[in-house]
Amino acid sequence: MSAGSPHLIGWSGDAVADSVLAVIDADTAVIEFSVWGQWDRSLSTQARIVLDKCLAEHPTGLLIDLHELGDPHAVSAPLWLTACAQAAAMQPPVAIALCARANTPLARRLSRLGARDWLVLYATIAQARAALTGRRVVHDRMHLALPPDPAAAIQARALVEDACRCWHLPDLRRRAQLVVSELVVNAAEHAGTDIEVIVSLRGSGAGASLHLAVYDGDVILPRLRDPIAGPLGPSLTDRGLGLRIVGAAASDWGALPARSGKLVWAIIRSRPEVPA
Known part of the structure; x- marks a missing residue:
């Protein structure tokens, strides 16, 4: 990432852009990242780009919503684990809350790969929002x-x-x-x-x-x-x-x-x- 380069989230003329969205809450500085549709190479590329830009903003928290993601083989799991590790290494660390449907291949693979060491899986967006806004307070x-x-x-x-x-x-x-x-x-x-x-x-x-x-x-x-x-x-x-x-x-x-x-x-x- 080069210093001074713009990091704008949003594309034009790209159908994949309709499957990835990041929105920030100005009051809490928490970013809600959503991805939906069938997981493939194009969606993977765009998701990585948006995640990098979200972390570059250094928010107080990052909510990752995977409820509508179609990933029957759980191949996207390494991306979410990598994002959690990167967020934990930042100073100050960025709290991450991940929302995924229970008992899906993705949720099971995240558990097998040790996701519980880095993130908590929430059943609903409301629960994840409450957890992030309640644990992170920006004092300065x-x-x-x-x-x-x-x-x-x-x-x-x-x-x-x-x-x-x-x-x-x-x-x-x-x-x-x-x-x-x-x-x-x-x-x-x-x-x-x-x-x-x-x-x-x-x-x-x-x-x-x-x-x-x-x-x-x-x-x-x-x-x-x-x-x-x-x-x-x-x-x-x-x-x-x-x-x-x-x-x-x-x-x-x-x-x-x-x-x-x-x-x-x-x-x-x-x-x-x-x-x-």
Whole structure:
């Protein structure tokens, strides 16, 4: 995964995309990942892509719904086990709750492969949601509600400054303020709805990073577009440069569908010092 590359969940013109869906809850930062249809090579590829993007977002929890997956030979089991192992190795670890029909070949194979060491199988989505939201609480988190006004980016930058001062991350402040400003302006201009900004601390010590999330009420995910240059070359006012600025300043970024809208996120990590 390259730094600064966009991780957008969603495809166009791909029938398999209709069988894989990831939606994030802006309040709990839990992602619900669903896959349905007959398991084959194409569905396996898309499921792996979406799972990688879900984990790149570093959510507080990941709910994997396999109720409608047709996998009579349980060949998808290694993918779910690998995802659980990757989530457990993250700092902080990502809790995973897996929902699958009982007494199916997939559920039995997961048990034989030692799934109980890494995940808990739930019978219903409601049970899995309750388990994830009840066990994971984000303590180092700051929240701000903003109007759909580009000038609201000033308040978002102030929130980031407070977060970096509180969590002792002065080296991340400038890049984080630049990124959150671009995301809020984009939300105000393109969505035109109320905006929520969530700033969270991930990790600790030298490995600490800043997680930025901007929620709006527009369901259309952002797309990275080539700016249209004028006769004198690219201009700072050209459309399409905002997300390129985010990509250059952030370590990772992406977008996820959310209930009644979308969530655009970015992770700001420390970068190695470059000799003068």
